[in-house]
Amino acid sequence: MTEIKGASVVIVGGGVTGLSTAWWLAQSGVDVLVVEKGIVGWEASGRNGGGCGHVTSPLYPEMLRLWPVMDELLGYPTEFSANRIQVAVTEEQLAVQKSSAAAVERRGYRCEILDSKQRRKLIPLVGDNVAGAYFYHFGGHANPHRTVQGYAWGMQDHGGRLMQHCAVTGFRTEGERVVGVETERGLLGCDQLVIAAGPHTGRLSATLGQEVPMQSARAEMIVTEPLPVMVYGGVDGNGLHGRQTLRGNLAFGGGPHEWLDLPQRGVFANPSTPLMGHIGRRLIEMMPKAAHARIIRSWAGVIENTPDGRPVIDRLSTFPNVVVATMSSVGFGLSPSSGRAIRDVVVDGTCSFADISSFRLARFARLESDWRELQGWVALAMEEAA
Amino acid sequence: MKIDEKSVAGKELILQEQTQLLVIGAGPAGLSAAIEGAGRGLSVVLIDENPVPYKTMGDEVPLHYGQGMSGVARNRNAMIEAFVTSEPLIQVAFDAGVDVRLGTACWGLYANGPGVHWLPGTVAGLADEERGWLIGADYVIVAAGRRDMGLGFPGWEKPGVIGATAAITLATRFGALNPRRVVILGTSAEALTAAAALRDAGIEIAAIVEQAAEPVGPDHLVTELHAAGCEFLTHHVVREALGRASVEGVLIAAVDKTGRAVGEERRIDCEGVVLAVGTTPVVDLLAALGCHITFQPERGGYAPKVDADQRSSVHNIFAVGDCAGIWPAKSLDRSIAAGEGLRAVGAILGEDFGSAEVSVPDRPAYDLSAYRMAWVRASVIGARGDFHVCQCEEVTAREILELRPPRYLGWQTDRRNDRSLLSLLDEAPPNPDQVKRLTRAGMGPCQGRRCREQIAALLSLQATAPLADIPLAGYRTPVRPLPLAIASQLRESADQAQHWELWFGIPSQWQPPCEVPEFYTVAADEATIVVDDERGGHD
Numbered sequence: 010m011t012e013i014k015g016a017s018v019v020i021v022g023g024g025v026t027g028l029s030t031a032w033w034l035a036q037s038g039v040d041v042l043v044v045e046k047g048i049v050g051w052e053a054s055g056r057n058g059g060g061c062g063h064v065t066s067p068l069y070p071e072m073l074r075l076w077p078v079m080d081e082l083l084g085y086p087t088e089f090s091a092n093r094i095q096v097a098v099t100e101e102q103l104a105v106q107k108s109s110a111a112a113v114e115r116r117g118y119r120c121e122i123l124d125s126k127q128r129r130k131l132i133p134l135v136g137d138n139v140a141g142a143y144f145y146h147f148g149g150h151a152n153p154h155r156t157v158q159g160y161a162w163g164m165q166d167h168g169g170r171l172m173q174h175c176a177v178t179g180f181r182t183e184g185e186r187v188v189g190v191e192t193e194r195g196l197l198g199c200d201q202l203v204i205a206a207g208p209h210t211g212r213l214s215a216t217l218g219q220e221v222p223m224q225s226a227r228a229e230m231i232v233t234e235p236l237p238v239m240v241y242g243g244v245d246g247n248g249l250h251g252r253q254t255l256r257g258n259l260a261f262g263g264g265p266h267e268w269l270d271l272p273q274r275g276v277f278a279n280p281s282t283p284l285m286g287h288i289g290r291r292l293i294e295m296m297p298k299a300a301h302a303r304i305i306r307s308w309a310g311v312i313e314n315t316p317d318g319r320p321v322i323d324r325l326s327t328f329p330n331v332v333v334a335t336m337s338s339v340g341f342g343l344s345p346s347s348g349r350a351i352r353d354v355v356v357d358g359t360c361s362f363a364d365i366s367s368f369r370l371a372r373f374a375r376l377e378s379d380w381r382e383l384q385g386w387v388a389l390a391m392e393e394a395a
Numbered sequence: 396m397k398i399d400e401k402s403v404a405g406k407e408l409i410l411q412e413q414t415q416l417l418v419i420g421a422g423p424a425g426l427s428a429a430i431e432g433a434g435r436g437l438s439v440v441l442i443d444e445n446p447v448p449y450k451t452m453g454d455e456v457p458l459h460y461g462q463g464m465s466g467v468a469r470n471r472n473a474m475i476e477a478f479v480t481s482e483p484l485i486q487v488a489f490d491a492g493v494d495v496r497l498g499t500a501c502w503g504l505y506a507n508g509p510g511v512h513w514l515p516g517t518v519a520g521l522a523d524e525e526r527g528w529l530i531g532a533d534y535v536i537v538a539a540g541r542r543d544m545g546l547g548f549p550g551w552e553k554p555g556v557i558g559a560t561a562a563i564t565l566a567t568r569f570g571a572l573n574p575r576r577v578v579i580l581g582t583s584a585e586a587l588t589a590a591a592a593l594r595d596a597g598i599e600i601a602a603i604v605e606q607a608a609e610p611v612g613p614d615h616l617v618t619e620l621h622a623a624g625c626e627f628l629t630h631h632v633v634r635e636a637l638g639r640a641s642v643e644g645v646l647i648a649a650v651d652k653t654g655r656a657v658g659e660e661r662r663i664d665c666e667g668v669v670l671a672v673g674t675t676p677v678v679d680l681l682a683a684l685g686c687h688i689t690f691q692p693e694r695g696g697y698a699p700k701v702d703a704d705q706r707s708s709v710h711n712i713f714a715v716g717d718c719a720g721i722w723p724a725k726s727l728d729r730s731i732a733a734g735e736g737l738r739a740v741g742a743i744l745g746e747d748f749g750s751a752e753v754s755v756p757d758r759p760a761y762d763l764s765a766y767r768m769a770w771v772r773a774s775v776i777g778a779r780g781d782f783h784v785c786q787c788e789e790v791t792a793r794e795i796l797e798l799r800p801p802r803y804l805g806w807q808t809d810r811r812n813d814r815s816l817l818s819l820l821d822e823a824p825p826n827p828d829q830v831k832r833l834t835r836a837g838m839g840p841c842q843g844r845r846c847r848e849q850i851a852a853l854l855s856l857q858a859t860a861p862l863a864d865i866p867l868a869g870y871r872t873p874v875r876p877l878p879l880a881i882a883s884q885l886r887e888s889a890d891q892a893q894h895w896e897l898w899f900g901i902p903s904q905w906q907p908p909c910e911v912p913e914f915y916t917v918a919a920d921e922a923t924i925v926v927d928d929e930r931g932g933h934d
Contacts, residue, residue, distance in 0.1 A: 048829055055832065065907045085814075086806045154832035155800065162814050174823045226402070226899070227510060234840040234876065248895045256788075256803060256835070263897045265403040267513055278510030280685060281872055283408060283503070283520060283529055286885030291895075293879045300883075303876035305840050311510070317915045318904030338899060367908035375914045383917040385399035389512040 015198030016042035016170065018355060019190050020205060021177050021213060023047075025054035025153070025341050026334055027205035028160035029348025030355075032083070035169035037356060042199075043161075043169070044192060046176040047276060050157030052207055054341060056279070056310030058230060058251045058262055059150045060243065061342035062093065064113050066320075067363040068346040073147055075345035084166060085159035088152035088255050093145045094123070096135055096246030098294050103140040110143045119146040131240045134253075136297040142246070150243040150252040153341055160348070177206075180217060186330050187217065201355055205334040208313040212271060218327035221335060222373050223313040224386040225269050229281050230262030230309075231288050233302040247295040249288065259299060261292050268381075269311060270388045277311040312338045316373065316380050322351055322360075323370040333370065401900035403513040409886040410518060410531040414440045414494070416743065417519055417532035419501045419680065421445070423729040424716025425538030426484040428736030432536075433491045435744060440530065441493050444500035444875070446474035446569065448524055452561075455841045456875060457500075457677070458542055459558030460565070462641070463667060467571040474569055481568040499523045503872035504535060504684040506709060517711055520873065520885075527881035534711045534743050537680055538736065541695070541717040544673030544767065544848035546580060547792075548774050549635040549782045551668075555642030559589040559671035566596040574667025578645055579603045580633065581770075582610035582617070583761075584723035585695075586671035590620055593669070601665040605629045606650055606773045611761040613723060632773045633668060634660050642667055654773030672770045673763075673848055674726075676718045679874035681707060682867065686714075690863040692763040693756040694720030696848070697867045703753045704742035705735050713739035722756040764855075764862040771852035784853070785846045787839020794834055795850060796857055801835050816857050825854040827868035837868060840876050 018034055020027045023045025034041040043049075061076055063069055075082075076089050095110075097103035110120040123142045128135055135142065161171055172194065181189035181196065190197045204213050208225040235257030242253035251261030264284050269277070285307040293300045315321055315337045325331045334351050336343060350360045381387050398404045418429045421443035429441040444457060449469045452460040467473060475497060479485050488495050503520035505511075519530050543558035550556075555574050557565075559581075566572035576599040579590045586603075587610070594600055603610075603625055610617045610627060621627065630649055634656060637644045644664045648656040675696040682688050687700040687708035699707045699714045707714050715735035717725070725731040735754050775784060781791040788801065797815045800806045819825055827850050830836060836850055837843035843850075851865045858864070873882070898904075903911075903920060912919065 048826060063905075065905055067908050086800050086804050088804065158833060162818070165818075228899075233879065245897065248897050250897050256801065264895055265401060265406055265891060266899060267403045267511065268399065269510060269512075272509060278508065278685060280505070280508065280511045282505055282511060282514065283518060283885055285503075285872065286520075286527065286882040287887045287891070287895075289879045290883035290885075290887070293883055300880040301878055303840060303878050304873055304882055305842055305876050306871040307873065308871055309510070314899060314901065314904075316917065317911075317920065318899065318901035319911065337904070339904070364908065367911040372911070372913065372915045375916050377917050380917050382396050385397040385402070385404065387396070389404055391507045391512040 013195045013197055015189065016040045017199070018201045018203060019044060019197050019199035020203040021190065022204065022206035023049040023161070023171065023173065024052060024205065024207050025050060025157050025160065025344040026336055026347055027203065028157060028164065029344040030203055030205060030334070030351040031169050032160045032164040032167070033348045033352035034355065035164045035167035037352065039356065041164070041169045042197060043164070043171045044175050044177055044190060044197065045171065045173045048173055049161045049171070050154060052277065053310040053312045054157050055153050056230070056308055057153050057341045058260060059153050059341065060250055060252065061149045061151060063339045063343055064116060064118065066343055067365055067367065068343045068350060071346035071349065071362050072343050076149060076151070079345055083159040083163040085155065085162055087156040087159055089149055090242055090255065091149040092241055093148040093243040093245065094132055094142055094241050095145065096132070096142045096244055096295050097140045098138070098247045100140045102247065106143055113145070120144065132244060133239055134236065134296040134298045135244070138297065139295065148243065152254065177213065182328065185328055187328050200330065202331045203334060203351060203355060204331065207335070208271060208311055210313065210333060210335045214325065214333050217325055217331060219325045219370070221315070221321050221333050221370060222376055222380065223315050223335060224381050225271065225311050225313045226266040227269055227279070227309045227311050228262060228266045229264065229284050229288065229307060230260060231285050231304050231307045232258050232260040233299065234258065234305050236299060236302055247291045249291050249295065259292065259296070259302065261288060263291065264288060268386050268388055279309045279311060281307040281309045314338045316376060316384065320368045321370050322354060322365055322368040324354070400894045401896045406513065406891040407888040408513070408515055408518070409888055410515065411528040411886070413531040414438050415533045416536065417530060418536045418538060420538035420540055420716065421482065421485060421495070422538055422540055422716055422732065424732035424736040425536065426482070426488055427733035428536045428538065428715060428740050429493045430484065430488050430491045431737050431740040433493045435740065439493045440496065441488060442496045442499040442501060442521060444498065446478045446498060454876065455845060457844070458561035458564070459545060459670065459845050460561045461557035462554030463557040463562065463573050464565060465571045465573045467569060468565070477569045500875050501680060502875040502877050504680045504712070506684060508685055508709070522877060522881050527877065527884045529885060534713070536713045536715055536736065536739050537718055538716040539677040539680060539718040541674050541721055542677050542844065543670050544675055545845035546670050546672050546770055546774055547782055547784050547849060548633045548778055549780050551636055552783065552786050553636050553638055553642050554640070555638070555667040556636055557667055557669055559586065559669050559674065562669045563589055563592050566593055566598055572598065574642070574665070575599060576601050576665045577667035577669050578633070578663055578665045579669045579671055581605065581671035582612050582627070583671070583674070584612040584616065585674035585721065585726050587612040587616035587620060588726055589669065589671050590625065591616065594623060600625045601663050602626045602628050604631050604633060604647060606632050606654065606770055607766065608652065611766060632656070634779060636668055637662070650773050650777070654769060654777050656777060673767050674721050675848065676721060678718060679870045681712070681714060682870040683872045683874055684709060684712065686712060688867055691720065693722060693759050695722070696763065705739040706742060713742070715739050720756055724757050767848065767862060768852045768856055771849055772856055775849060775853065776856065784849050785836040785839065787841050788835040790834050790836040792853055795830060795836050795853055798830065798833050800833070816854070824858050824860050824864040826866050827851055827854060830854065831868065842874065842876065843868060
């Protein structure tokens, strides 16, 4: 094994959570190194819908503050665009959205219902057939690829280091401390370790005696050729989440996920399925003026969830110099503030700007061992082809 | 055991029809497979996307037609008739009981494997001009043919700059090629065969241009074309395509052995430029399905790994004809492709041919990787002005190599070269998909058909690595641009529609932190579930 210089903080996982953390740490002058088995943002971090949401998260207010200034902070464009619009195609959907709007208003955020004239002006691809739409004066969307690379480059600009194509094979411990990360390219010494490896976080934490419970699933999206750009692109509705990119493509997803086991080795295959057509139908029900637009790609990503679907950001009790982090399937949008929170936990021991006690790992201490089966979160048996 | 109703578990994927054997592509290999399969008792559906609708050709799908279609291509009936008459085996297939469907494209192949378990078997997505549907198949023989590497130079977006395969198809099968006098780029066996075929179809060959010192194709083809009066211009490239509404001529110049232009530019009048610098297997369906695809220079570039029976790495999917590999002998003798089709059917029926008649590529006569890189170096990097390598998204070679954000962002920075391609090189060669994500090169509606090989060559030149080291840029379904209105016709089970969720549908995911219990257990969660409607958006 070759000698590679370790770092004060080694982060396992070059997804959006690990990279944001690394960027915040590097900005604070911390010597940080990110180890990634493939390429940055290659899994769910680069395959999501780019939404910046999740109002009930304790990280949400700080996220709202940060997104509008991220381009400036990073020095690279994220394509962030403010505001979201919730479209209801049916009266039934409108009723649900009405109560959602009321709920977010109770939290102090501003929403308003759009009349048909406003809809035609702001979201012209949406049809006059829809029952209604709510304008959210908060949230937004950004380009996942550009954002992930922006974190990586921004971190490197501040002296942080990145090793891609380097899988972690184990950890070296001394007493109750992890002192090094064993990789395909050698041992990386560390004072502190952050495991932000998406679906692999559970497996890696288990080798340190305290497993973050999680299960992974595949979800799908489609993208069309570019269409004229609407005033607001962050549109959800009719069972779909997504956005119109600043280039004009409609990128939307939704529908049933498929629970999967971790691959024995290597990476997830990320295949998409004919679900593409069912997503497409919902899209043109909401945006009939896009019916002629052609789908030019579909894709899938594998996302991990904890049993309650909420994040874990916590230190391991077995090895207190290890922080484990998963955003449980809602990671991209919150990444500006999740990275800052993890940075705070690593450097200061506690998050300075929000109460993240709901992300504690100990809440799963009494979890049933067969929780995946109890929740139906298990991989299907495969029907063999002829 | 509990079922997660929001997941695919128990959801039926509705197929419109089912067949024992689906053959994709009605060329020599596909036709021989379909006729053999039907003759031996299999139910066979044979599809071919030709004749491609005029509008689709205009979108440069599935080939680089370069707007070179004449008005004939608008006449649907005439095109169908021409397609059938130009290939007598289509009638034979009809007569043999093959369910032949022309004007029908396959835009996706799906099968269970790592990462997907819920499909009812092997499924193909089909579409014609009005309808989209799914067909199940016990076996699929892919005979998707060949396409051409794009090669840019200033003016290459002008109508009349055409891929060789598209030019031959339009000229020889449909009599629908507009340009009557063309310049041909490239001298491989495939390029020279294209030149001869076009000449036989009455197209005048103004010149055959080659950046290398000598033609790389077989001597006898060079001699024949020479004898027929074709001018070979070696150590030359096209510097610019001239013309207003379409190509009216090209400026050519001599290049030295490093690909740099030397000497005077010279004008050649012509109505078209035929790109024949790299003929490559059409692997889109196979790659998107997850078949093992590797760079095999003896097979024309990225090609599926096939065994002696033409079986791909997926056991019930076979690749035959040009999509399994292109080499000179196969280009000159269609019985080789036809034989691959027969072998595949034999394997499906459980026969053992032994080692007889296994289809083995010729030994390459030239270094395909170095040759394609040299063309890109001389024509694209050596160009005297910027032009769009990716025409859909309007990305130049410089923007690709500097990883510039797309221009519509108006991103200004004073340190534009800090984060060039070199910054991504980290123990591994550059990945075209990563470059695509950052620059949008290859991300447009032509699905990278005109630029992917050029981008790979640009990356390999920058990384000073052979083409084989550059990963294949990903293919995703639909491998043909598919209108939402057609995709949306795929039928959906009532069960799936009833439980459709925007995201995972985990109620506790959306609860505010104050409602989080001290301990989470499945039992306690089920006892306290309240449906929360407080969703504010998603990733």
